[in-house]
Amino acid sequence: MSSTAAATLNHHHDPTTSTGIANKKLLMWAFLASDCMFFGCLISTHLIYRLHPPPGTPPAREVFSIELTSFSTFILLMSSLMMALAVNAIQKGNLKSLRWSLLTTIFFGCIFLGCQVYEFRNFVFEKHLTITNSILGTTFFTLTGTHGLHVLIGVIWLSGMLLYSFTGRLTEKDSIDVESMGLYWHFVDIVWIVIFTAVYLLEYI
Amino acid sequence: MSAIAPAAPAHAHPLEQSKFWIFVQIAMLLAVITGLELVTVYLPFMKWLLVSALVILSTVKFMFVIFYFMHLRWDKAFCTILFFIGLILAGGTMWALLKLFGAEASKPLPVTALEPPAAVMRVA
Amino acid sequence: MEALAKTDFLAKDDLPEKPFVLWRPTAKTGLMSWLTTVDHKRIGFLYGISGLFFFIFGGIEALLIRIQLAVPNNTFLTSAQYSEMFTMHGTTMIFLVVMPIGAAFFNFIMPLQIGARDVAFPRLNAFSFWTFLVGAIIVNLGWFMKGGAPDAGWFGYAPLTTRTFSPTHAIDMWVMGLQLLGVASIAAALNFIVTIINLRAPGMTMMRLPVFTWMTLFTSFLIILSFPAITIALIEIMMDRLFGTNFFEVSNGGLPILWQHLFWIFGHPEVYILILPAMGIISEILPTFARKPLFGYPVVVFSGASIGFLGFGVWSHHMFTTGMGTTATAAFALMTMAIAVPTGVKIFNWIGTLWGGHLSMRTPMMFALGFLWMFMIGGLSGVMHAAAPADAQQHGSYFIVAHFHYVLIGGSLFALFAGIHYWFPLMFGRRVSEFWGKLAFWLVFVGFNVTFFPMHFLGLEGMPRRTFTYDANMGWNTGNFWSTVGAFILAIGVAVYFLTMIYTYFRGARTTRDPWDARTLEWSLPNPPPEYNFRVLPTVHARDDWWYEKRHTQEIAREAAEHARAEDAHGGIHMPFQSIYPFCASVGILIGAIGVAVVDPANPAQYPGFWGPKIAVTILGGAIMFVSVVLWSLEGNEGYHIHLNEDGSIKDDAGHAPAGH
Amino acid sequence: MRLFHTFTPLSQITRCAAVLAAVLPLSGCFWFDGPQSTFDPNGPVARHQMDVFYVTCWVALFIFVVVGSVLAYAMVKFRARGEGDLHAEPPEQGHGNPVVEMSLIGASVLALVVIAVPTLREIWYTYEVPVEEKANAYEVTATGYQWWFKFDYPAETAQTLDATAKAVGAPFSTANELVIPAGRPVHINLRTVDVIHSFWIPKLAGKVDMMPNRGNHLWVQADKPGYFWGQCAEFCGESHAVMRFRVIALGPREFNDWVNAQMAPAHRVAAAAAGAGAPKAQFAAYRTFSRNEAGFTEKFDRSPLDSWRAQQLPGKDEDPALIARGRELFSSKTCASCHTIRGDGYIGVVGPELTHVGARSTIAAGLLENNRDELHRWIHAPNEVKPGNTMWVKGYLANNIKLTLEDEDALVNYLESLK
């Protein structure tokens, strides 16, 4: 590691590894490849059951509220932007900017979660779509809930990192930690891009 | 990836500076595309056209995020390969599953056939 | 030398003091050293021992099955017990025996083959092992509970596994256990991928990797890409069982066939997860004992990749009888046949390796040649299943049982036995007796064939699998009888094999470095290998690098001396600190999993809908895990330096003193 | 510690050993023509499937012999002999030969084409009744239950009276014995009411699963009249192993007679005859059985089709009073809540229809021969015969059914009279 402490860091090359890709980054990308299969199967489940909905299934478009979902989609996109800026900041060693970016990311993440909680409550209590009363509810809540769980984990991770940045031990050298966290966060975002299209928008066609 | 990669070319500092604006612009673009998608679903066109439009639009969003926000564009190609292995397999599997379940043989039974046939009372 | 310290840790020398909870354990012997170890060799050893331990379990279950089936209308086991036996036998053998023994080799051998000092994430590696153990415990918990052990078959087809048809906790434990085994496998596989891609010694290009390392890489890819499918399937069945969702609830439109698809999307790659490491081992052993490089190395590597890739496109061949329709059936039949081509390529290249060699018939070679024969039979019967119309008669019959035991035992297990025998001198510095080794081989070989060959006929004569009894008039008596006899011969063979190993471990003749005159880097090490593996990281010049080094000793010695100086100048050999937190995290997972799978909610009559105890235990486990993970990340990936004396022993001054002493 | 406390005594092992020693010399007797052997196809579907099997088998054997010979040759020819050879200079370090490899790949592909062609052809052939035969096809519906099969005959409309004495037509149903016309394609719809089962008549056709929520089907055709064994082939719970059934293929006349007999309501033994014969007041002495004991005699097994025919004939020595008592017990002991007996007013749907149970050659899903002893064995302790079965768990245990030996005798006589 000592050799990397040179004046400027090249964040896309880690000389201690055979390929020049940092171990943590490689780990994260491999994990995300795996997560593609994870969400792929989960989304498939939902779509398969949408192919031939059993009679009595509530019509999805009457349950969904596309305005709310578009709003939270927008929020998640913006959080992704802030995350990208956070990575940029730490790579320049700019802790202050990092903190602000992280805080905003967390804030947006929380808004997204809040919207989701609101949406779920609304579906259950107003629209009478529960996880048990129809297959639509089952697959919908499981899919979006699992995604929400990913967001929640992301928010916890981000918050941890934010706290850690105050210990003074987070430096430019550790930018890879922030960067792999960022990869995770962006991935959660792109999964939502797919869900937004496949689960919500398609119902309106 | 076959050999130890030589040290990357000199540090790309000008690029680092401009990344901020790249990111902001992309975020705006993503927001716009999302808006477009929202409009698309209400358009009175053929279904297949709308579906393909949606697929294309979200693919574009997807690609922007992974190549810019997630730095694939600036990173070693191996990261891209790695991720695409998963992405392609997942996509292929989804496609196959939807085909399989969309096939005629996979239509679930109509509900009436599910109930055990009622006993007919027969009095001789 | 840039690539000196390739693992992701920082040497502790220049770091500030840390609070009490973040102390790093330093015990090198005793229980604590095992619980906190991050050494890939020790972890490999742990995997191996656990795998062998469960092998005895799975084997005893198999023997009980065989006793029950020895004669028609037998009453040795009840039907319920029999179902538990084959379910646990299949689950144990696949997830708790072949996979962990494979992982043992990945851990122990692979880093040595690529010239690394450890895997990329040593603590994650420990976590993988402990979580594997937790999963194994959870799966087996049922033996000690009222509800009994899992009993729905190793692929647990819904809706038999839903609450309606399996109301006890047995299935909950099966589901939870597999879930954790999946987590453990994925974590381990990610680690191996990064290690192989990133921690290769200088000069170790991808096309110089030993084939076993290649197969480790492919297997790891298969793991990370196939396990998510079963994870989803298990989540869905778990939701159905716990929260009453409708994934497989037929009355609300659930489609049980979805379970089959998700399971086999995982399940078929899984069988290649079981065979690819075996093929890697064989590709190491044959060249060594033929004293010739592997025939057609790039082709063998590429065919490994194609097997892995094609393996994702054939899953429905397990579902030919589910009425998928003609087109789907035809497509999957053709895809399945296509896999025979790359597999055949491997067989041909192995024969090519033997051709023109000097075959020395030592025990590992015997097992390897046994593998060639037996795997060929199993593979060919696999191709017979691929012909879907013929499979309509074979599916669910003993013909299938014959097929998969030929590939699983004749394939995977033979290769693992060969590997254990082959690397035993390296791992423990002792040599296994040839006489006892060969005796074990012949017993296993004969016993195996006597057990499973008749099953081909049994299946074609219509004997269904998973049946606890059969009538005497079906023409199955003789076949079953011999099968049982064979199983006992096989058991004796296995016993001889392991007793020999145990004896050798304690009493065997000491052996020198590289007793087989082998070809790959791991044999350049003294045995057993020191904790830091390589005194100086090697520079790789050729594909079979050790073979090359043995023929260019002077050049290598010069290089090594240079590197040693450079490394010393960098502060010596970097070693990662041990850590207790991976273990703690797994303990948390254990508690949480027990909460989810075993603990009952409070008496619903008294407190309707109150899930108190269940939630409390689950949360407790989750909290322990969470805290451990936080501490794990706070303690940082630090390490220490060691400096070596001339003879390779560790100088105990420099930087070895643990913090706080 | 559930594993350990229910093991039956070790004497079982001794018994095994003794039987094994006896069985040994018999080896090879049954290899190819056992009742479920796929080597003995009795209809076009099974025959076509067997043809594919033989193609794959010969190709596989051929490959095995060729590759095996080369391997064996290499093992012998290149083996190092003696210690001296081990330390000899290593052989030439050859690395491969692209020409050889490519041609072997080509050869493999060729071999696979040989398998693939018949495979594809038969996939389509076995899936559905050929078009030119469609009109001639007979239709039945098989429904899997844990652990028995129900067979409905939608083509046959039985004219009966309903509760309001109005004439209605409805298809009849039977259980566990599928009677089909020989020489005609039979299209079987496959349904299940609970878990996955698989419908397999090895001599007539390969299996197709009964999937919940899916409308699977299968077609078979028996060349000539015959009696065939069937078996559930997908693990479906505790009694999967004993979820069997029988298929009886009949010539056109006989099949017609059978259909007509089935359409009639339950047979009644004329009470008038009662005075004449000497009624047997005491109940028969029934055998006792041990767990898993085989449920049929050798005589039955030697000519099952004849046994089936014999079963169709009206019963002898029937005791009308006893039968009437059985009929009464059938409802008072709540049997009627699960079983239908047309004509006697019993309309349960949970268990097999018993209207003509006396005319079946087997009971308990093909497991036991249908005679008084075995029938008694079944209603005496269904769980001994089929562990965990519904009749025991949801009937005997849940309804707390207690039968005396006299009750059982009456029920046996009643059920046997239902020809």
Ligand code: HEA
């Ligand atoms: C180590 C594990 C392993 C391996 C390697 C394989 C390898 C193969 N398997 Fe097997 N299989 C299992 C484990 C494995 N299988 C298990 C556990 C089950 C049962 C699961 C259950 O139901 O419980 C199963 C079930 C199974 C089925 C489902 C049967 C059914 O339930 O109806 C099928 C169907 O196609 C199949 C096919 C194949 C094929 C085509 C291969 C091929 O990869 C084989 C390729 C090898 C060769 C062909 C031999 C060597 C090649 C040559 C000598 C070259 C020339 C040959 C030709 C050109 C043909 N397997």
Ligand code: HEA
């Ligand atoms: C790698 C995997 C693997 C291995 C190694 C084995 C090994 C064996 N298996 Fe198999 N088996 C499966 C995987 C495996 N199996 C799977 C996946 C299934 C399907 C399950 C399902 O249907 O769900 C199955 C099913 C299965 C069945 C079918 C059950 C049924 O469908 O009803 C049978 C029947 O004979 C059987 C037998 C055996 C035998 C005799 C061995 C022998 O090789 C075992 C040899 C080992 C020993 C005998 C242990 C030796 C131990 C000692 C010597 C120690 C002795 C110590 C004391 C007594 C204290 N197995």
Ligand code: CUA
């Ligand atoms: Cu029904 Cu097995």
Ligand SMILES: [Cu+2]
């Ligand atoms: Cu498979």
